[in-house]
Amino acid sequence: MEQAESVVSESSQPGITITSALAMLLAALGTSIANIALPALAEAFSAPFAQVQAVVVAYLATLTICVVIAGRLGDSRGLKPMLVAGLAIFSAASLLCAVAPNLFLLIAARALQGIGAAFLMTLAMALMRQTASEARVGRAMGLLGTVSALGTALGPSLGGLLIPLAGWRGVFWVQVPLAALALILAITILPAEPVKQRAPAVRLRSVMNRKLAPNLLVNGVVAAVMMTTLVVGPFYLGIGLGLPPAQVGFVMAVGPVISIVSGVPSGRLVDAWGSNRMLAIGLALLATGAFLLALLPNGIGVAGYVLSIMVLTPGYQLFQAANNTAALADVTKDRRGTVSGLLGLSRNIGLIAGASAMGGVFAIGVGSEELARATASAIAAGMRLTFLLAGTMMLVAIGIAFVDRKPTKRPP
Missing domain, CATH: 1.20.1250.20 (MFS general substrate transporter like domains)
Structure with missing residues (x-):
């Protein structure tokens, strides 16, 4: 075979x-x-x-x-x-x-x-x-x-x-x-290819524990913050700063491009320095980037937005590599697929929350759901409120991530 x-x-x-x-x-x-x-x-x-x-x-x-x-x-x-x-x-x-x-x-x-x-x-x-x-x-x-x-x-x-x-x-x-x-x-x-005989399903209760739960919760929070940049960004850049759609697209692509470049180096840093240390650095960069998005773009425009994203995105890649490594560190081979699925599920739930709940916060900050007719100053106010909340969420995530956390041991 x-x-x-x-x-x-x-x-x-x-x-x-x-x-x-x-x-x-x-x-x-x-x-x-x-x-x-x-x-x-x-x-x-x-x-x-x-x-x-x-x-x-x-x-x-x-x-x-x-x-x-x-x-x-x-x-x-x-x-x-x-x-x-x-x-x-x-x-x-x-x-x-x-x-x-x-x-x-x-x-x-x-x-x-x-x-x-x-x-x-x-x-x-x-x-x-x-x-x-x-x-x-x-x-x-x-x-x-x-x-x-x-x-x-x-x-x-x-x-x-x-x-x-x-x-x-x-x-x-x-x-x-x-x-x-x-x-x-x-x-x-x-x-x-022939269908292989399926192994007995692993019950979620058998893999969920106090150590894994923080990884899943923080994974969802981080995904929500990252999705917020994709939902709020086009409105802020297009209406708040008055950029044409082509320029909005290129500015919005900065973050994902940084993700492409920083993904492999982030994994190597986790291997070299350990998941806990890189998790802390990644979350700190995410919190810093979120607060910068609340402040810098309203002060220096597009440059402030790009600088903030340049802080936020490498933090996301470090977090992803470190969090996934930590979540799977002590998991046996027959349960790694289930845990990986739970990580994906928590990430998707976070993406939905970022697109819906955080989008609602943005609308509240703007003062109207008719965003297409909002003024630039109203859009800027919504941007500030949304990312002040996002930064606060990241500070809470840091606290959750390091409750009772001990140094991880690499499986043989």
């Missing part, structure tokens, strides 16, 4: 890599590209912020709900057929988003797109892990992580270029041919 899998892997690995990477890129692109269209959607549908932000929340909600379902279906019915099904759903949903005649149908189509994205994100990683040789698993996972960050970075900049040319519909039209290409590659290139 191992020899057969090796032959399949060696003969098909380039195609598998390209297909899996494109699937992961699409899922990440779907997460970030719609954010920059929120001001245009608010204007096009004459809708308050609370309604248009559902375009983002619907995608994240169905993505969160369906990741576990997608993984189980992949185990029971095969990774290739389920990835093909996910790509078909994502392709059809992207088309429905592009032609949606009203906001309600757009939100429904985005929810369907999130279901497809759950299959893309979960099964692309499972497929790469299954087909890569043991010597290349780390590189394969690193590649998918880089592609995910690339998709997040590409979304705002690509959307900023498309909106002036094709309106808000352009951010969805561009996903249709990419999804169709990935679907064709998946059907023609991915090898069909």
Whole structure:
């Protein structure tokens, strides 16, 4: 069996890599590209912020709900057929988003797109892990992580270029041919493999403990803060500072680009200096960056925004590497998948909270849900309130993270 899998892997690995990477890129692109269209959607549908932000929340909600379902279906019915099904759903949903005649149908189509994205994100990683040789698993996972960050970075900049040319519909039209290409590659290139017998399910109660709970809670808080930058940023840069959509997209891409560059070095720092030390530094940078976002942009404009992001984003990468390492440090091999799933779930819940609850705080700070008609000074006030709260949340997260924390020991 191992020899057969090796032959399949060696003969098909380039195609598998390209297909899996494109699937992961699409899922990440779907997460970030719609954010920059929120001001245009608010204007096009004459809708308050609370309604248009559902375009983002619907995608994240169905993505969160369906990741576990997608993984189980992949185990029971095969990774290739389920990835093909996910790509078909994502392709059809992207088309429905592009032609949606009203906001309600757009939100429904985005929810369907999130279901497809759950299959893309979960099964692309499972497929790469299954087909890569043991010597290349780390590189394969690193590649998918880089592609995910690339998709997040590409979304705002690509959307900023498309909106002036094709309106808000352009951010969805561009996903249709990419999804169709990935679907064709998946059907023609991915090898069909036999379904393996599933291991007994691990109960959540058996892995949840006082040591893991803080990692999950802080992971959600950090994700909420990072999502807040993606939701609030376009409004502040576009309305508060008066930047055109193309420039908003490029400024919004600064953070994800820094994520791409700093991801691997962050992991090396955790290996060299330990997870606890890097966790503390990462959270401190996140808190500092959030407070800077509350103060610097209102003082020195775009430069202040970029400087704040340059502090916040490396802190996020350090936190991710350190928190994941700490959470998995003493976990046995048969439970690492479950714990990794819980980390992903807490992150997605945090993303939803950042898009909804923190978006609501921003609207309160502005003083109106009609953000498209708000003044620059009102937008600046909303920005200040939102990130003062975000900075305070990070200080609370630091306290949670280091309650009863002891130095972690690396598993053999």
